[in-house]
Amino acid sequence: MKRTIVTYGGTQYTIANEDTETVRARIDEGLRSQPFMWLQVNYGDGRATPALLLVSPATPVAIVTERDVDEQDEDSSVARYLLPDQQRPASVELGPADS
Template identity: 40%
Template sequence: MSRIDIVYGGKPYTLGDRTLESLRTEITDAVTSGVPAWLRVNSGAGRYQDAYLLISPSTAIAIVDVQPNGPDVALSEEQTFVADSTE
């Protein structure tokens, strides 16, 4: 089973049985429509509880594709994250 981790408001949530692409599309559609939308996710450890995250153009949200055996493909240089240097 696939799992996607979500960080919203500094707190972790999870979502199962979805593809990363379908979630990205849903979030992108909500943001570009300009109409806030609710995203149902799982909250809690052990026993999941439904949580609803409000998605709007100003929402800060991170999604992580959790893969138990590591990524299926190597990322190209353009796809990797490079942190800003403070030097």
Template identity: 65%
Template structure:
């Protein structure tokens, strides 16, 4: 199952069964005919709550496709990394609290 994560106003929302291209196309088509659109999303973990996001040409929005770990992807060489507690990657802050 795929779903798209939307970051809007510092919060994350989800859209089920659509990838980034579908969501981006829907936003682009909507803004071609209207000065703004309402984007239907879900908010919250577990039992999601329906929400509407007001999208305009100047609205900063991040669109991210999230897939199940066992799902075949278009980029099979892409990997997800989980660091052990106390480890960091180059460029990570040296004095960070992993509990944050």
């Protein structure tokens, strides 16, 4: 079973049995004729609590598809999940006032 994670205001919510394309299309359609819309989501782990999010064109919303652990892609390489090494700044020399 897939579920979509919606990040809104720094909190994660879920929508069961819908993929990202469906959720995005629903938001696009809702905002096409109105200045805002209510998006029904679930809040919490375990027993989910229904919640409504007020979405407008200026609302930052992230939509992510969560996959089952046993579901595999054709590109199921672990390497694609690793972030490249970040360049670390050279050591900073401390002056007399910094010691």
